[in-house]
Each structure stands twice: as structure tokens, then as C-alpha cells.
Amino acid sequence: MRIISGSLGGRRIHPPGKMPYTRPTTDVAKEGLFNTLQHRIDFEGMKTLDLFGGTGSISYELSSRGAEDLTIVEKDHQMFDFIKKTATALKIENIRFIKMDVFKFLQGHHQQYDFIFAGPPYALTEIDELPRIIVKQNLLAPDGLFVLEHTPRNDYKEFEKYSFEKNYGTTIFSVFSNPAP
Template identity: 40%
Template sequence: MRIISGKHKGRQLIAPKNLPVRPTKDMAKEGLFNILNNRYYFPDLKVLDLFAGTGNISFEFASRGVEDIVSVDLDKGCINYISKISKELDMGIKTFKNNVFTFLDKNNDRFDIIFADPFYSMELSDFEKIPALVFENNMLLEDGVLVVEHAKQTSLEHLPHFDNFRKYGSSVFSFFKS
């Protein structure tokens, strides 16, 4: 895993092999951040990274100047790894070991960008819960966006607040707005 841009550009991060993750590929991550970079000024953002895994997306946001990042994952190993790297690189990422759906149900904070990268094999009904909970709980700030990464075989276009999608290889980013 590599940080593409910002303060830690080019830095290779080696996550433990035993983590139950599928990190976002560099090509897809670069495409996503090109889209976001044209829309947002990163140092002003408040970001939530759901199903954070290795912290790949959180680290990229932090390297680009985002100081308010929350990463949520159920796996203790993932959370420990994100916390360790965040401390080593002085990133200040807040981590929560929690079930994402429980976190979304109880959260009171609002964010500019919410990124969710669940297992591609997750049931469609669970994919559908992510935007439902985000919008029911009014979790996006004005002009905020929810980005859900999923396999190209999954379609989220039928959901309320769906705006558009972008494909990068076998990965798709679906964008949701208020």
C-alpha cells in the first residue's frame, strides 16, 4: 500500500498479512482523490472512514492535510494498525473498534466526506443500509458526500440520494449527496 500524494507522498506502508482486508487499489484510489481534490479543500474537511481496514483511505486523507479523521472497523488488528501508523506519522486519526452499522446508528457527528469500503461480498441489503443510516441520521455537512466502494456486480443506483458512480477496474465508487 502506498500513499499517493501530500506530506507522505510515495511512502510504502506494509500492513500485517493476517488482517481481513482488501485495500483499495492505487489506480482506483488515485481516481477517487482526483475527483475529491477538484471539489474540496482538504485541510478544512471532516472525514469518516467506514470499514477502514488498513487505513489506506484515512492515511491518504491525512497525508493531504485533513486533520479531522475518524476511522471505524470491527477488527481489532485493523484498528491497532491504523492507530500505530497514525501515531508514527503524527496524523491524529481517531479510531473506533465498532460494528459500522452500530456506529452509524449511534453517531451524532457530521462529516464532509464519508467513505465506506465494505467487503464486496456483503449482502446488497447491507450495502443499502449504509446510505439509509447516513441520511436518516443527517450525518453529512452541507455539500457533503457519501462514497461507497463496491464491486462492479453491485448496483446502488436505485437508492435515494444516489448521484453518480465511477468505475476503476473491478471497483466502483457510488456517490451519494443530499
């Protein structure tokens, strides 16, 4: 696993060998997603939220590309410790770590973010609630983007604020946008 581009581009991440609840986004899918996003948004100075943080690779990529205010939510103890250790090794200081269930975190949460990423476990039965909660609670800043990683069995084209999707075989990224008025 590696950081694709930016100030930390090329750095390798070595997650634990056994991650029972974590399915890292592949480098190919992550690179494709960020290649698409870099033509739509400027990561410099962004406030970001990474839900189901896993290995932390999305937040490291965001930091490498200039995001200034990062929040990462992960409930698994092993992965939470790995993310903190890796962020320290990469000297990423502008990151908040929250060890909590994502749905509990989102409950009553009303801060806005320029970019939100959610890479939940594919077997998560409540996955369809994520875009609903984010839209209902107005968590996306004007011109903000929310990216939801999922499998082909989920379809979000009819959901509020849906914009487009990128398909990488078994990995699909549905992108939701909040255009400025």
C-alpha cells in the first residue's frame, strides 16, 4: 500500500497482516479515484472526514495533497492504533483520531466538511443510511464532496445529492456533491 501523490507521494504503508474487519481500498482504485477528483476539487486547505478509517490510507493521501484539517473515525482497536502510529511516523500533525462507531459519531454531529470519505465494510447492512445521514445533517460544506465506497450490489443513483460514480470492478465509488447556492 502506498501514498499515490503529493508531499508524501511514494511512501509505503505496511498495515498489520491480519485485519479481520478491515478491507483496504486498493492502490489502483484509490489512484483512479484521486485522478478523477483532482480535476474537480482542490485539496489544499480542505477540512476532511474519513469514516471507517481502516488503515488510514485515504487520510494520508488527503494530507499529502494539502488537506489541512483531517478527522478520522475508526472503532477497531488494532486499526485505530495503527493509524495513530503511522500518522506519527509520516509526521502528519493536523489530524484528529476518533475511536468510535461511525453511526454513533454521526448521531447529532453537525460540523461541515469539504470532503467526506466512507469506506465501510462491504457487508455493512446500514450502508444505505450513510448518504442519507450526511445529507440530512448537512455535513457537506458548500461545494463539498462525499465519496462512498461500495460493491456493485448497491446503487445510489436515485439518492439525494448523487453526482456520479467511478467503477473499478468490485469497487465502486459513488460521489455526492453539495453545489454552492
